[in-house]
Amino acid sequence: MARTFQVGDTFTHVRECDLYRPIYYAGASGDFNPIHIDPEVGKVAGLDGVILQGLCTLGWAVEAVAVFVGDPGRIRKVKARFSRPVRPEDVVTFEGKVTAIEADRLTTEVTATNQRGEAVLKGAVVEASIG
Amino acid sequence: MAIDKRFIGREYGPYTYTIGAEKLREFTLAVGGAHPAAGTPGEPPEHVSPLLYDDTAAKQGPYGDLIAFPSFAVVFAIRPFGAAVADPELGVNLLMLVHGEQELEFLDVMRPGDVMTTTGRIENIYVKAGKEFVVVNTESRNQRGDVVVKGVWTGVVRA
Structure with missing residues (x-):
């Protein structure tokens, strides 16, 4: 059944960075930069412990839109700035809004904020095909 | 430096x-x-x-x-960016490197068995607000030669 979308439609997706998520993501992605898996290295790097791979956070923004449009194969573009690290036990809330629909392309702007209300992504835009 | x-x-x-x-x-x-x-x-x-x-x-x-989940592309498409920031001639301090920005464009879905070939190019190097930025553009083609993923990778070296 074809679903219709309108400019102004909103959606929300919440993800928790559980304690071992940076390690699970390291295993799956190959990103074993020690700042993601070794708290001691994280401290030496001035990060106060490990931080989640930014690309995992980006993946969650993609997931938010994939769930909204109902098909991950329709994602066409994502871009974002990583403005603040996500740490284990942070809860990130993704709030998206459809800002444009042109031909078969839907554009969404997505905010991502931690449990303290701080933005962990900035300028996040995800586009999906709805044709 | x-x-x-x-x-x-x-x-x-x-x-x-x-x-x-x-x-x-x-x-x-x-x-x-x-x-x-x-x-x-x-x-x-x-x-x-x-x-x-x-x-x-x-x-x-x-x-x-x-x-593939769309951002699975990073698993292979990151390679030129990884090579650039680890290039000894560039001399990036990897401990101070963080991922600043990312852009990915998906022109098709990826399935098991697809053979992806990625090339990359350093697009820009600049200093802003006392931090150094390295921008690498990548392009990944499948076994049929079609471009499937384009990436723009921005690394930031903290001061």
């Missing part, structure tokens, strides 16, 4: 990567929030599309096979 701008234009690759079904599942479920254990990538959380992990559902679905 600033990174020398003369490295703008330096190219890395081609790098070839064959997409495997289990790797797709592992990645999908790691992003999706599953808890992997020995022998299993974990139980799929409800919000994860079966097109990404369930062979039967995927084969009956719109793509005829499992597809």
Whole structure:
């Protein structure tokens, strides 16, 4: 059944960075930069412990839109700035809004904020095909 | 010490990567929030599309096979960026390197068995607000020569 979308439609997706998520993501992605898996290295790097791979956070923004449009194969573009690290036990809330629909392309702007209300992504835009 | 701008234009690759079904599942479920254990990538959380992990559902679905979670592309497409920031001639302090920005464009879905070839080029090197930025553009083609993923990778070296 074809679903219709309108400019102004909103959606929300919440993800928790559980304690071992940076390690699970390291295993799956190959990103074993020690700042993601070794708290001691994280401290030496001035990060106060490990931080989640930014690309995992980006993946969650993609997931938010994939769930909204109902098909991950329709994602066409994502871009974002990583403005603040996500740490284990942070809860990130993704709030998206459809800002444009042109031909078969839907554009969404997505905010991502931690449990303290701080933005962990900035300028996040995800586009999906709805044709 | 600033990174020398003369490295703008330096190219890395081609790098070839064959997409495997289990790797797709592992990645999908790691992003999706599953808890992997020995022998299993974990139980799929409800919000994860079966097109990404369930062979039967995927084969009956719109793509005829499992597809990659879109950002799976980073697994192979990161390679030129990784090579650039680790290039001894650039002299980037990896401990001070963070991922500043990312852009990915997906022109098609990726399925198990696809053979992806990625090339990359240092697009820019600049200093802003006392931090150094290295921008690498990548392009990944499948075995048919079609461009499937384009990436813009921005690394930031903290002062």
